[in-house]
Amino acid sequence: MITQEQYRTRVKELLSSGTVKMVIGYKPGSTPDRRRPLFIRTAEEANRLVLDSACITNLSGYLVTEGLLSDEKKVAIFLRPEGIRSINILAAESQLNADQIIILGFDSTGSVVKTLDGTHAGDFSELLGSIKQNSPVKPSEVLFEQVEQMTPAERFAFWQEEFSRCIKCYACRQACPMCYCRRCIVDSNQPQWVNTSSHTLGNFEWNIVRAFHLAGRCVECGNCGRACPVNIPLRLINRRMAQEVIEAFDHFPGLNQTQEPVLASFKKDDSETFIL
Amino acid sequence: MAKIGVFICHCGENIGAKVDCSRLAEALGEHPGVAVSVEYKYFCSDPGQESVKKAIRDNNLTGVVVAACSPRMHEATFRKACAEAGLNPYQCEIANIREQCSWVHTDKDMATEKAMDITRSMVEKVKRNNNLQPIEVPVTRRALVIGGGIAGIQAALDIANAGQEVVLVEREPSLGGHMAQLSETFPTLDCSQCIMTPRMVEAAQHPNIRLLTYAEIESVDGYIGNFKVKVRMKSRCVDMNSCTGCGDCITKCPLKKIPSEFDCGLGKRTAIYTPFAQSVPNKPVIDKANCIYFKNGKCKICTKSCQFNSINFEMQDEFIELEIGAIVVATGFQVQNNAQYGEYGYGKYPDVINGLQFERLASASGPTAGKILRPSDGKEPQTVVFIQCAGSRDPSKGVRYCSKICCMYTAKHAMLYAHKVHDGKTHIFYMDIRAAGKGYDEFSRRAIEEDEASYVRGRVSKVWQENGKLMVRGVDTLLGKPVEIAADMVVLATTMIPQPDAKEFAKTIGIGYDEYGFYNEAHLKLRPVESSTAGIFLAGACQSPKDIPDSVAQASASASKVLALFSKDKLEREPVIAINNEATCAGCWGCVLACPYNAIEKKDILDRSGRLIKRVAFVNPGLCQGCGTCVTFCRSNSIDLAGFTEKQIFAEVMGL
Ligand SMILES: Cc1cc2nc3c(=O)[nH]c(=O)nc-3n(C[C@H](O)[C@H](O)[C@H](O)COP(=O)(O)OP(=O)(O)OC[C@H]3O[C@@H](n4cnc5c(N)ncnc54)[C@H](O)[C@@H]3O)c2cc1C
Ligand code: SF4
Ligand code: SF4
Ligand code: SF4
Ligand code: SF4
Numbered sequence: 001m002i003t004q005e006q007y008r009t010r011v012k013e014l015l016s017s018g019t020v021k022m023v024i025g026y027k028p029g030s031t032p033d034r035r036r037p038l039f040i041r042t043a044e045e046a047n048r049l050v051l052d053s054a055c056i057t058n059l060s061g062y063l064v065t066e067g068l069l070s071d072e073k074k075v076a077i078f079l080r081p082e083g084i085r086s087i088n089i090l091a092a093e094s095q096l097n098a099d100q101i102i103i104l105g106f107d108s109t110g111s112v113v114k115t116l117d118g119t120h121a122g123d124f125s126e127l128l129g130s131i132k133q134n135s136p137v138k139p140s141e142v143l144f145e146q147v148e149q150m151t152p153a154e155r156f157a158f159w160q161e162e163f164s165r166c167i168k169c170y171a172c173r174q175a176c177p178m179c180y181c182r183r184c185i186v187d188s189n190q191p192q193w194v195n196t197s198s199h200t201l202g203n204f205e206w207n208i209v210r211a212f213h214l215a216g217r218c219v220e221c222g223n224c225g226r227a228c229p230v231n232i233p234l235r236l237i238n239r240r241m242a243q244e245v246i247e248a249f250d251h252f253p254g255l256n257q258t259q260e261p262v263l264a265s266f267k268k269d270d271s272e273t274f275i276l
Numbered sequence: 277m278a279k280i281g282v283f284i285c286h287c288g289e290n291i292g293a294k295v296d297c298s299r300l301a302e303a304l305g306e307h308p309g310v311a312v313s314v315e316y317k318y319f320c321s322d323p324g325q326e327s328v329k330k331a332i333r334d335n336n337l338t339g340v341v342v343a344a345c346s347p348r349m350h351e352a353t354f355r356k357a358c359a360e361a362g363l364n365p366y367q368c369e370i371a372n373i374r375e376q377c378s379w380v381h382t383d384k385d386m387a388t389e390k391a392m393d394i395t396r397s398m399v400e401k402v403k404r405n406n407n408l409q410p411i412e413v414p415v416t417r418r419a420l421v422i423g424g425g426i427a428g429i430q431a432a433l434d435i436a437n438a439g440q441e442v443v444l445v446e447r448e449p450s451l452g453g454h455m456a457q458l459s460e461t462f463p464t465l466d467c468s469q470c471i472m473t474p475r476m477v478e479a480a481q482h483p484n485i486r487l488l489t490y491a492e493i494e495s496v497d498g499y500i501g502n503f504k505v506k507v508r509m510k511s512r513c514v515d516m517n518s519c520t521g522c523g524d525c526i527t528k529c530p531l532k533k534i535p536s537e538f539d540c541g542l543g544k545r546t547a548i549y550t551p552f553a554q555s556v557p558n559k560p561v562i563d564k565a566n567c568i569y570f571k572n573g574k575c576k577i578c579t580k581s582c583q584f585n586s587i588n589f590e591m592q593d594e595f596i597e598l599e600i601g602a603i604v605v606a607t608g609f610q611v612q613n614n615a616q617y618g619e620y621g622y623g624k625y626p627d628v629i630n631g632l633q634f635e636r637l638a639s640a641s642g643p644t645a646g647k648i649l650r651p652s653d654g655k656e657p658q659t660v661v662f663i664q665c666a667g668s669r670d671p672s673k674g675v676r677y678c679s680k681i682c683c684m685y686t687a688k689h690a691m692l693y694a695h696k697v698h699d700g701k702t703h704i705f706y707m708d709i710r711a712a713g714k715g716y717d718e719f720s721r722r723a724i725e726e727d728e729a730s731y732v733r734g735r736v737s738k739v740w741q742e743n744g745k746l747m748v749r750g751v752d753t754l755l756g757k758p759v760e761i762a763a764d765m766v767v768l769a770t771t772m773i774p775q776p777d778a779k780e781f782a783k784t785i786g787i788g789y790d791e792y793g794f795y796n797e798a799h800l801k802l803r804p805v806e807s808s809t810a811g812i813f814l815a816g817a818c819q820s821p822k823d824i825p826d827s828v829a830q831a832s833a834s835a836s837k838v839l840a841l842f843s844k845d846k847l848e849r850e851p852v853i854a855i856n857n858e859a860t861c862a863g864c865w866g867c868v869l870a871c872p873y874n875a876i877e878k879k880d881i882l883d884r885s886g887r888l889i890k891r892v893a894f895v896n897p898g899l900c901q902g903c904g905t906c907v908t909f910c911r912s913n914s915i916d917l918a919g920f921t922e923k924q925i926f927a928e929v930m931g932l
Contacts, residue, residue: 093864094891181912183860188913191926213911264866264909268783 003113004051007078007104014076016043020102021073024062026055037062051078053108058221060086061177064095076102081131082221085254086177087121088128089217092259095180098122125256132252144236163203165230168196172210172234175227178217185209207237215241216262219254278309278403281337282395283328285319285344287374292317294378296388300343303392309403311335320350328354329361337363339402343371343395364407366851366919371398393932400931404924408851413898415501416601417441417842422493422785425453426472427816427827428606429479434835435604436484440842443598444479445507446489450555451476453608454817457538459638459646461824462688463719469554469641476556490561494595496603496785497874499901500811501847503600511591513562514548519586521558525578526550534566536643540633542651543643548578548587553641562587602811602838605795606831607781609817611770612667612674620666620768621739626652627746628739630666630770631685638692648696650765657700657764660693661748662686663736664706667771675771675792680821682769683710687720689767690729702729703761705736705750713825732759739766772821786872787812795819805833813837852902852919854895861892861914867906868893875899876906 007025014020027038027048035055038048039062060083062068063075079087084103091098098121105116105124118124147155170186173179186194186206194209195202210224218238225234245251248271251262282304286292297315305313312331318324319342331337340363342354347370355365373391381387417440421432424446432444450456456476458468480487494506514525529546536545538552545551547567548560568575569589579587611632614622621628627650629637640646650657664686667674683706690702709731711717723729736750745762752759774793775781782789787807788796795818798806805813813834816827841847856867858881868876879894895906895915907915907922916922 093866095862095864181860181862183912183914185911185913188860191923193913193922193926260869261864261866264870266870266872268780 003106003115004049006115007051007106008046008049010104011040011046011049011076012043014102015041015046019074020076021071022068022075023049023104024059024075024077025049025104026051026057026059026078051106051113053111053113055106056080056222057226058083058086058177058219058223060090061175061180061223063087063101064090064177064180069096069100072097072100074100074102076104078104078106080107080221081105081116081124081127082219082254083177084116084121084124085128085219086221088254088257088259089178089219090180091121091257093261098257121257128255132255143233144239147236159204159207160200162232163207164200166198166203166207166232167230168198168202168206169229171227171229172224172232175223176214176218177221177223178214185213207232207234210234211237211241214238216245216249216251217253218242278339279311279335279337280309280339280341280399280402281312281328281331281335282307282310282314282399283319283331283340283342283344284313284315284373284395285324285342286315286317287345287378288317291344291374291378291391294381294384294387295373295391296384299388300373300391300395304343304395304399307396307399310399311337319344320353325353325357328357332358332361332363338367339363339399339405340368341371341395341398341402342368343373343391343398345374346370346372346376366408367402367405369398369402369405371395397928397931400927401924404921404927406918406921408918411849411851411853411897412846413501413849415842415844415847416503416599418443418598418600419602419604419838419842420445420503420505420598420600421604421606423453423606423608423816423818424448424451424476424479424487424489425606425608425816425827426455426475426824427608427818427831428453428604429475430828430831431604431606431815431835431838432479432485433475433482434832435838436479436482438835438839439484440839441484441486442482443486443488443507443600445491445493446487447492447510448551449490449512449549449559449561450551450557451479451487451489452552452556454632455824456552456554457540457632457639458635459640459642460688460692462684463713463715465688465691467640469639473554473556476554480556487557488596489557491596493781493784498600499873499899500809501601501841502898503603503811505598505600505603507596507598509594509596511593512559513564513587513589513591514560515586515588515591516557516559518584519559519582520584521550521560522583523550523560524581524583525587526560528577528581530575530577531566531568534563539636539643540630542629542633542636562589602813602841603785604813604815604831604834604838605785605787605807605818606815606834607775607778607818609772609821610775612773614666614768614770616673617666617768619738620663620736620766621741621746622768625739625741625746625766626650627657627764628766628768630768631682631689632770634689634767635685638689638696646696648693648700655764656697658697659701659703659761659763660690660765660767661736661746661761661763662689662702662704662767662769663748664704664769665771666768667773668769669707675773677792677821678710679769679771680710681772681823683708683720684713684716684823686767686769687711687723687729690723691727694723694727694729702727703748703763704729704731705734705748706731707733707735713823734759772817774818778818785809785812787814805830805837811841850902850919852917853897853900854902854904854906854915854917856893856895857914857916858892858894860912861910862912863891863893864911865893866909866911867915870905870909871900872903872905873899873901875901 011023025038026035029036090096194205284297301313301315355368358368359365371394419435419442421428421444432442436442455472490510492508494508497504525548531547535541536543548562564570636642668679711720734751734753738749748761778793797804798808815831815834877894881889
């Protein structure tokens with residue numbers, strides 16, 4: 001647990017010196033393998049922090065909670081590489097100023113946690129670049145391959161079945177750091193584009209809209225899937241969209257703060273294969 | 277309460293034959309909110325329009341749906357009629373039951389059902405239409421002409437002679453384009469240079485024309501009446517002001533063997549050069565790719581020879597920003613490289629040349645001073661074989677289209693050759709002779725009857741070298757026999773194709789192109805000189821293969837379009853623009869980036885004490901073109917398009 005101790009010391013320094021006004025990290029959760037977010041403002045609280053391989057939630061979404069960064073003070077936050085990518089995207093989409101974010105980077109293999117060198121998003125560009133080289137980020141899984149092999153009709157039936165459980169709680173949206181809009185399209189009812197009722201049409205509408213809004217922005221942190229109370233395998237959709245975007249535009253989201261949003265930018269050499 | 281009038285047009289038989297208009301009128305009459313539902317043979321006719329106006333007045337209609345042809349045809353017609361009857365014109369919509377229904381269906385019952393759906397859906401939209409007012413935008417009265425070939429020069433002169441300002445941009449060191457390379461021109465055989473060079477000089481000296489040669493368009497922003505254009509002035513390394521064009525530098529340059537582009541590789545030039553003797557402007561440029569100094573830092577012999585100190589090796593590219601009201605694109609063509617036809621031996625045998633090279637051989641200003649001498653040994657060829665359609669009308673290896681001018685220039689070449697080599701023999705392999713045009717058929721008949729060109733109808737399968745001759749094997753399809761001709765020279769009538777960078781360039785300036793890269797007109801028949809981008813017009817061979825008369829005619833037509841635009845102080849624009857909801861905007865700037873017209877700005881929302889609350893997107897109504905790109909991009913659904921609001925579209929969809 002050397003890393004946890006190192007980081008607690010770092011956090012104490014950061015808070016007692018006044019470098020940051022808040023640290024966002026993890027504390028124990030309701031079961032031994034769950035962790036909850038922890039927000040601390042004083043050095044004394046640092047000992048409540050835990051850091052181990054069970055710390056998997058991408059905490060970056062808390063940074064864009066209304067007003068947190070508006071006083072231009074700094075905030076430190078524990079992040080895995082996916083979380084650092086989220087910071088880059090949020091900065092590229094003008095939702096935060098990355099200079100205000102002190103990153104306490106970590107990653108884990110098995111139960112071993114290691115620290116990542118660097119304090120600001122820009123310091124991790126080499127690491128993120130190497131992740132792009134090795135993308136897909138996560139090792140492929142059996143279910144994903146199975147869905148890929150299905151005929152369109154089978155795949156439709158598969159998702160219809162999966163989505164039939166969706167209760168439109170929008171927990172997936174709340175959990176996603178990229179879903180920061182003040183008013184989400186599903187909350188707009190003049191007109192009501194996305195049907196709120198829990199039937200095939202409404203369920204497809206919501207989940208397809210979600211997939212498109214995250215295309216080229218999702219970092220596959222898995223927050224959405226873990227938040228889903230009915231265990232819809234949202235990661236399969238995220239993975240598929242990530243693949244589409246990298247194949248069509250060679251775009252790997254979150255590499256740096258100047259990356260243009262892929263679906264809002266045009267390049268002369270963009271492939272036109274999708275234009276009918 | 278909504279009182280909608282539905283006017284169902286038969287369009288003669290066009291709609292009437294496939295859609296039961298009486299049934300349609302009856303069904304729509306029962307639709308909620310519809311006050312009047314009538315049919316008529318031709319609503320676009322004068323009595324038709326009058327009946328619409330009368331119905332509006334008599335029934336106090338709040339909205340009108342004309343179920344007829346495409347809105348591209350008559351939306352403007354009916355909106356005007358509505359305005360005349362006192363209704364806001366944007367309360368009128370067209371339900372397209374012709375192109376999208378009667379023309380594409382055969383079953384009358386089903387077509388009628390579909391027409392009902394289409395019309396109902398439009399009624400639902402119109403119920404939610406708002407009164408809109410047109411937007412006025414100023415017009416910058418300055419035209420940009422891109423390309424200084426005959427088409428560009430003609431357009432520039434016409435606009436300038438009408439008293440308007442023109443900027444003429446040519447990327448080569450001199451004006452002229454391909455016409456300057458031609459020897460004599462069909463169908464009159466006047467000398468190309470003699471009719472071209474005075475035009476070039478006139479353009480260069482015209483007080484209303486600003487000529488920028490050796491210049492390229494970097495970017496085009498803005499919209500009709502208000503373009504912002506950035507031009508790169510490539511560094512010539514020669515100061516245009518002090519250089520007198522004496523040419524001392526050219527004589528002294530030690531590099532004398534660079535193949536001349538102007539002479540299609542048949543002649544040579546130096547590294548500091550003008551493309552040809554009559555260049556306009558007649559001031560040299562340094563070819564940096566070949567110049568010894570640029571290669572290894574030594575030489576500068578030209579600098580020493582220049583009495584005016586005009587040569588400056590440090591010169592950098594410069595950028596000029598222009599405010600422009602209208603653009604004429606006249607970027608011309610290139611000839612296809614025939615090396616891809618291995619069987620003709622182009623590129624392998626020096627005496628197999630293309631048509632443009634023949635022009636240079638026949639031209640008095642060319643490398644042989646107008647004598648027809650073959651490239652390999654400089655001897656006068658006694659037998660010349662011409663191969664037409666070398667690349668044209670050949671879906672397998674070349675292009676599918678007819679290059680249009682090659683039949684004519686081949687006949688011309690045969691004549692020019694006969695006039696210069698009196699005992700020479702010509703054989704022309706052809707597929708058809710396409711000589712439509714004033715004086716054209718007479719011209720090609722003359723080649724056959726007076727100048728004894730022997731036309732062989734058939735294709736050539738192979739050209740090879742044997743005993744110092746070029747053996748041409750082909751077939752005479754009229755006799756049904758193979759033929760073999762021993763020739764001294766072979767001339768390929770090479771296809772005109774788009775400029776190598778045509779597609780890229782189209783993207784830079786924002787116009788459409790076809791599968792080959794020729795620029796698309798807005799309507800092939802009715803709007804042949806307008807591109808689909810408002811304020812950008814087309815002239816010459818950049819649109820399709822053209823000869824000089826066609827290029828000039830189109831250039832003058834473009835000029836008249838530009839002048840019509842410049843005849844007004846202000847342009848009236850459709851009020852179809854985007855509006856952003858500042859309360860819901862998340863400030864992600866996706867729309868700012870996505871907008872192809874740079875119409876969206878970032879706006880600060882401040883509280884009373886001037887503190888920044890948040891930043892949101894703001895659509896500049898003067899710049900927005902109403903394309904809707906931002907609407908589709910915005911994830912928070914904050915942007916709406918006037919005339920196509922989400923409510924309207926939703927109602928339209930739900931009405932189906
Ligand atoms: C072998 C041959 C023989 C012919 N003989 C005849 C004949 O006898 N009679 C006849 O009527 N027609 C003849 N033609 C056709 C004639 O050459 C064309 O009709 C005419 O040249 C078309 O003029 P243009 O201005 O459209 O294009 P071009 O002459 O190609 O001029 C285009 C100009 O635009 C410039 N340009 C291109 N891109 C850019 C850019 N991005 N920015 C700035 N400048 C640019 C080019 O450098 C060039 O100067 C012949 C053609 C060929 C190939
Ligand atoms: S969509 Fe899911 S996996 Fe992707 S960034 Fe959002 S929460 Fe993470
Ligand atoms: S979290 Fe799951 S159930 Fe809730 S809206 Fe998202 S997909 Fe549906
Ligand atoms: S895309 Fe939408 S949310 Fe983003 S800045 Fe534009 S209007 Fe605002
Ligand atoms: S509709 Fe939107 S994207 Fe299109 S021009 Fe207007 S602001 Fe730009």
